[in-house]
Amino acid sequence: MTSAEEHPDTGPGTRPDERPVLAAGCVLWRRSPVDGGLEICLVHRPKYDDWSHPKGRLKRDEETLAAALREVEEETGYEATPGTPLTASHYEANGRxxxxxxxxxxxxxxxxxxxxxxxxxxxxxPETARDQLTQARDKDLVDELLALSTE
Incomplete structure (x- = not known):
């Protein structure tokens, strides 16, 4: 899905408080400069005092992948090359x-x-990153990335 038009629950008959907040992010990885092993980037957000993958809300009319890469750069300072889409997370935040x-x-x-x-x-x-992450749904994304790299 790349735009709000592709979400059937965001149509004109849906109340604003029922519409999902759309966000995007990445499981950002690199090869270690020390030993070449896989490393995953986690961000600490002081507002929530949590560790997560870089992510954020889509801007108006912004495509989902563009938002994911923008958020990675804004939150980590790193540019990234996108790869495989991973499983989307669905949850409630602030009552929405x-x-x-x-x-x-x-x-x-x-x-x-x-x-x-x-x-x-x-x-x-990856194992240390998995243990550091605050939310279980974020840990599952590490597992998904590892499964991709072994296929």
Whole structure:
């Protein structure tokens, strides 16, 4: 899905508080500069004091993948090359349904600088990243990325 028009529950007959909040993000990965092993980038959001994958809301008329890559760059400072789409997360946030579309994405270049939304990032091996993540749904995305790399 790439736009609000493709979501049947966001039509004109749907009350605004029933429409899902649309967001997008990436499971950002790279090869370790030390040993070449897989590392996953996690972001710390001080507002929620949690660890998650970089993600954020779509802007008006923004395509989902473009939003995912924009959010990665805004939150981590890294540009990324998108890969395989991953399973979308569906949950309630602030009393509204939320849908977050994800992609596996390889970090290509960049440098992190703390910002208003993210004060720290970590590059961790997959098992350590999985343990560090706050939400179970985010842990499942690490498992999905690992399954892709072994197929």
């Amino acid at each position: 349904p939320k849908q977050v579309s994800y992609w596996a994405a390889e970090a290509t270049s960049g440098v992190f600088a703390p910002n208003d939304e993210v004060d720290r990032i970590l590059w961790l091996p």
